[in-house]
Amino acid sequence: xxxxxxxxxxxxxxxxxxxxxxxxxxxxxxxxxxxxxxxxxxxxxxxxxxxxxxxxxxxxxxxxxxxxxxxxxxxxxxxxxxxxxxxxxxxxxxxxxxxxxxxxxxxxxxxxxxxxxxxxxxxxxxxxxxxxxxxxxxxxxxxxxxxxxxxxxxxxxxxxxxxxxxxxxxxxxxxxxxxxxxxxxxxxxxxxxxxxxxxxxxxxxxxxxxxxxxxxxxxxxxxxxxxxxxxxxxxxxxxxxxxxxxxxxxxxxxxxxxxxxxxxxxxxxxxxxxxxxxxxxxxxxxxxxxxxxxxxxxxxxxxxxxxxx
Numbered sequence: 001x002x003x004x005x006x007x008x009x010x011x012x013x014x015x016x017x018x019x020x021x022x023x024x025x026x027x028x029x030x031x032x033x034x035x036x037x038x039x040x041x042x043x044x045x046x047x048x049x050x051x052x053x054x055x056x057x058x059x060x061x062x063x064x065x066x067x068x069x070x071x072x073x074x075x076x077x078x079x080x081x082x083x084x085x086x087x088x089x090x091x092x093x094x095x096x097x098x099x100x101x102x103x104x105x106x107x108x109x110x111x112x113x114x115x116x117x118x119x120x121x122x123x124x125x126x127x128x129x130x131x132x133x134x135x136x137x138x139x140x141x142x143x144x145x146x147x148x149x150x151x152x153x154x155x156x157x158x159x160x161x162x163x164x165x166x167x168x169x170x171x172x173x174x175x176x177x178x179x180x181x182x183x184x185x186x187x188x189x190x191x192x193x194x195x196x197x198x199x200x201x202x203x204x205x206x207x208x209x210x211x212x213x214x215x216x217x218x219x220x221x222x223x224x225x226x227x228x229x230x231x232x233x234x235x236x237x238x239x240x241x242x243x244x245x246x247x248x249x250x251x252x253x254x255x256x257x258x259x260x261x262x263x264x265x266x267x268x269x270x271x272x273x274x275x276x277x278x279x280x281x282x283x284x285x286x287x288x289x290x291x292x293x294x295x296x297x298x299x300x301x302x303x304x305x306x307x308x309x
Contacts, residue, residue, distance in 0.1 A: 004035050006089045011082040018078065021058065022069040025050050028085050038227035041094040041117040042102060049088075049095060056099040057084055092228035105156035109182050114174040115150040116237045120214050120268055121294025126156045130210070133264055133299065139209050140164050144258065146213035146251065147171075149237060151179030151194065153212055158188045167206070169197035172236055199250045200258055207260050213251050213267045217296070219244035222271060244272035245279065252280070256305040263302045270296040283308050 010031075018024055029050040043049045055062055058077060073081075087093045096102040096117045102109050104118035105126050111117055134140060143166045145154035154168035168183070170176050176194045183192045195202045218226070218238045230238065240246045248269055255265045269276060273296040276285065285298040 004089075006031055006035065006086055011086060015075070015078045015082055019072050020070050021054065021060075021073065024073065024078070024081050025054050025069065028054060028081070028088075031085060031089060035089045037089065037092065038229050040227070041096055041119065041229065043095070053084055053088060053095045053098060054081060056101055057081060093232055094229050097232060102150070102152075104152040105159075107152070107156060107159070107186070109150050109152045109155075110178065110185065111150050112178065113232055114172070114234065115178045116233050118150060118152040120153065121288075121290045121292070121297055122153055122212060122214060122266070122268065123156065124290050124292050124294070125266070125288070125297075126153070126160050129160050130264075130266075134210075139260075139262070142206075142208045142260075143167070143210045143212065144169065144203065144206075144208040146199070146211060147215045147237070147247070148179050148194065149175050149214075151182045151192065153214060154179070154192050155182060155186045155188055157210075157212065158192050159186075164191070164209075166192045167195055167203060167208075168192055169195045169200075169202055171196070171198045172234065175234070175237070199247065200254045203258065207258055207263070209260050209263050211255055211259060211263065211265045213248075213255075213265070215247035215251060215267070215269075216240040217244045217248060217269045217272045219272055219275070240272075243275045243279075245269065245275055248272075249279075252283075252300075252305070253309060255300075256302055256309060259302040259305070261302060265300045265302075265305065266297060267300075268297045272296065273298070280308070 014027055029046045032046040032049050039049055043052055084098050096111050097113055100110055102111045102118045105123040140161045143157050143164050145168045148154050148168035148170045151168050154166045158166045168179055179194045183189050216238050217240055220242045223239050284304050288297045
């Protein structure tokens with residue numbers, strides 16, 4: 001058995017000897033550290049990873065009273081936790097796929113392996129209602145969320161801009177099933193509309209005040225080096241050609257005709273931002289900085305796109 005895995009013997013011993021929620025939190029955190037897991041789907045350390053797995057799996061809130069963690073678990077609960085810990089360590093399954101829950105912009109969302117786990121810095125922009133960029137009273141009546149995945153960005157946008165209609169487009173029918181579920185769970189089906197679309201193909205002639213695009217942007221080199229956890233995510237949502245910018249090229253080429261006169265385009269390209277200046281040396285990208293971490297998001301106006309594409 002590989003040292004990075006957990007054995008049935010250790011799990012059975014845990015079921016027999018560990019009694020409280022706190023016991024299982026401590027045990028799972030220790031095992032996660034020992035196994036050398038990669039933390040990149042909502043946490044960055046073994047303890048927070050344990051909390052995000054154990055508590056939701058017991059239908060308990062992350063911020064529950066501290067005295068509750070001394071509560072004893074029944075055998076079936078311990079068996080359930082042991083199975084989840086085994087899946088996290090031996091199969092490198094990200095916690096949000098085990099709990100079917102991820103948080104984005106302070107909102108909970110259902111996720112499974114049909115969609116990426118939400119982690120975009122767009123959450124900070126949405127929570128701030130794109131301050132600086134929209135402070136001049138620019139209208140936000142129509143918004144497009146490009147490559148919506150779970151629908152988390154589209155739904156968060158609808159919450160932030162309660163008078164706006166949001167089109168949530170994705171090439172994947174499976175992803176749109178998840179998005180549609182989340183849209184109904186958040187009671188936004190009257191303003192957020194899931195649309196199957198290969199970039200702009202599904203919204204011909206439509207114009208938007210705000211286009212938010214979080215396309216696949218992982219280049220071939222980074223795809224080859226991704227930790228095992230990321231291989232549970234749909235490759236369609238990650239890979240985008242040798243330089244990671246195949247979809248972004250199409251977005252830049254076609255976005256202007258889908259923006260209103262004062263419209264804005266925000267695009268996340270992550271680490272592939274290193275390729276952008278070489279491909280578009282004259283494009284006046286404004287690269288955004290985030291207080292909560294994150295890189296590779298630029299903004300362009302319609303006027304800038306028209307002038308340089």
